[in-house]
Amino acid sequence: MNIPQSSFPRVVIIGGGFAGIALAKKLSKKEVQVVLIDKHNYHAFQPLLYQVSTGGLEPDSIAYPIRKILKDFPNFFFRLAKVEEIRTEGHLVLTNIGNIAYDYLVMATGAETNYYGNTEIETNSMAMKSIPQSLNLRSLILENFEQALLTDQYHERDALMNFVIVGAGPTGVELAGALAEIKKGILPKDYPDLDTRRVQINLIQSGDRILKEMSVQASEKAEGFLEGLGVQIWKNMRVTGFNGKTVTTNTGESFETATLVWAAGVKGVGVKGLDAKELLVGGNRLKVNTYNQVIGHNNIFAIGDVACMQTKEAPNGHPMMAQPAMQQGKQLGENLVALLENKPLKPFRYKDKGSMATVGRNKAVVDMENFKFQGVFAWYVWMFVHLFFLIGFRNRMVVFVNWVYNYVRFDREARLIIRPFNKDYKMFKD
Numbered sequence: 001m002n003i004p005q006s007s008f009p010r011v012v013i014i015g016g017g018f019a020g021i022a023l024a025k026k027l028s029k030k031e032v033q034v035v036l037i038d039k040h041n042y043h044a045f046q047p048l049l050y051q052v053s054t055g056g057l058e059p060d061s062i063a064y065p066i067r068k069i070l071k072d073f074p075n076f077f078f079r080l081a082k083v084e085e086i087r088t089e090g091h092l093v094l095t096n097i098g099n100i101a102y103d104y105l106v107m108a109t110g111a112e113t114n115y116y117g118n119t120e121i122e123t124n125s126m127a128m129k130s131i132p133q134s135l136n137l138r139s140l141i142l143e144n145f146e147q148a149l150l151t152d153q154y155h156e157r158d159a160l161m162n163f164v165i166v167g168a169g170p171t172g173v174e175l176a177g178a179l180a181e182i183k184k185g186i187l188p189k190d191y192p193d194l195d196t197r198r199v200q201i202n203l204i205q206s207g208d209r210i211l212k213e214m215s216v217q218a219s220e221k222a223e224g225f226l227e228g229l230g231v232q233i234w235k236n237m238r239v240t241g242f243n244g245k246t247v248t249t250n251t252g253e254s255f256e257t258a259t260l261v262w263a264a265g266v267k268g269v270g271v272k273g274l275d276a277k278e279l280l281v282g283g284n285r286l287k288v289n290t291y292n293q294v295i296g297h298n299n300i301f302a303i304g305d306v307a308c309m310q311t312k313e314a315p316n317g318h319p320m321m322a323q324p325a326m327q328q329g330k331q332l333g334e335n336l337v338a339l340l341e342n343k344p345l346k347p348f349r350y351k352d353k354g355s356m357a358t359v360g361r362n363k364a365v366v367d368m369e370n371f372k373f374q375g376v377f378a379w380y381v382w383m384f385v386h387l388f389f390l391i392g393f394r395n396r397m398v399v400f401v402n403w404v405y406n407y408v409r410f411d412r413e414a415r416l417i418i419r420p421f422n423k424d425y426k427m428f429k430d
């Protein structure tokens with residue numbers, strides 16, 4: 001990898017997401033050599049992926065070059081590479097561009113979509129965990145309408161204009177709300193020769209309420225917002241299959257659609273060599289102690305979505321969200337320095353700053369420890385928080401200007417098919 005030997009111990013971090021970047025920043029001026037490896041050369045702000053998928057933001061405004069974040073840090077090296085294996089006995093990381101030895105290894109590889117072993121759904125559905133996937137979805141949504149214009153078959157046209165979203169967590173709810181706004185504000189103008197009143201947005205949830213990680217108050221309010229926008233919500237329903245044409249469910253209900261978005265689960269991104277059964281807990285996450293140390297490995301740590309720290313307060317690990325990831329990254333930075341200085345380590349304590357979701361213009365729900373609120377004020381808070389956590393002044397400005405423009409003009413101008421997504425439209429012909 002062409003990284004010089006150093007007299008300082010080497011910390012190899014895999015993953016430049018919220019957790020990996022927070023850790024690297026914390027180690028920036030310490031006596032360690034930091035090597036950050038990521039398969040992308042950018043940090044992606046995942047909470048705004050749904051806006052890329054629905055043409056509200058350009059992908060560049062929610063991505064930021066990792067090299068730029070860490071450019072002023074001495075002893076810092078970035079390598080664009082996919083990590084393929086960890087050799088724990090030799091303290092070695094194997095990647096597609098070569099190998100690197102570590103003194104300390106930190107797994108910050110995040111999470112990926114969990115299909116719970118259903119390969120049919122995995123093959124035929126759309127996911128929204130990365131910028132390329134969001135661009136695929138954006139293209140598919142727009143291609144569907146272009147295709148709907150060309151067919152004289154009613155059932156085919158309806159299927160092309162039927163969007164089925166599985167999973168009513170923040171991702172599913174935000175996507176459903178955005179699609180409903182597009183239906184109302186944009187489609188009638190863009191496609192005057194198409195009966196866009198027939199567009200359907202179906203949101204399916206296996207449990208008995210949407211946004212189940214939030215308060216009942218937030219769930220009920222969000223449900224009301226979505227129904228007001230015309231989203232059809234299906235609760236206590238489990239999707240069992242999707243052959244690219246028909247969605248089947250455990251209740252017997254089925255949906256003809258060209259687009260199934262799977263937002264119903266995530267699991268940790270594992271790497272060969274650290275995938276033994278005893279190291280993993282529910283959802284493929286690495287079992288860690290309160291210092292984020294991977295069980296049985298003194299010099300290997302895991303932080304963020306891929307780490308599962310089971311405590312009394314969080315028996316299933318902390319939520320797979322940005323806040324725990326950032327807080328663990330910062331805390332591990334302090335602990336690694338303490339470890340090198342032979343000082344005692346501090347156990348991680350999660351400070352829950354609350355959670356929020358937006359449904360659309362002037363509509364959001366916010367849960368804080370002692371204060372829950374919904375509606376316009378919640379929407380402003382949602383926007384402020386997302387702008388605050390976006391990395392880069394330019395990105396904040398671009399997103400802010402886009403939001404103001406979209407708000408004033410009722411528009412989403414990034415509805416572009418830059419990179420067509422190849423869906424086989426012949427599927428409705430048989």
Ligand SMILES: Cc1cc2nc3c(=O)[nH]c(=O)nc-3n(C[C@H](O)[C@H](O)[C@H](O)COP(=O)(O)OP(=O)(O)OC[C@H]3O[C@@H](n4cnc5c(N)ncnc54)[C@H](O)[C@@H]3O)c2cc1C
Binds near residue numbers: 048129130305
């Ligand atoms: C659509 C969506 C909406 C979300 N909305 C919210 C929200 O509103 N609020 C909230 O708090 N959280 C939200 N989240 C969750 C939040 O984004 C994650 O919890 C957070 O990104 C976790 O940070 P992380 O550093 O653990 O992982 P990530 O940010 O996922 O970073 C992992 C990094 O590891 C890299 N990587 C993985 N495997 C390899 C490999 N083998 N080799 C090299 N590099 C690798 C990836 O490229 C990536 O850069 C959302 C997530 C999604 C997908």
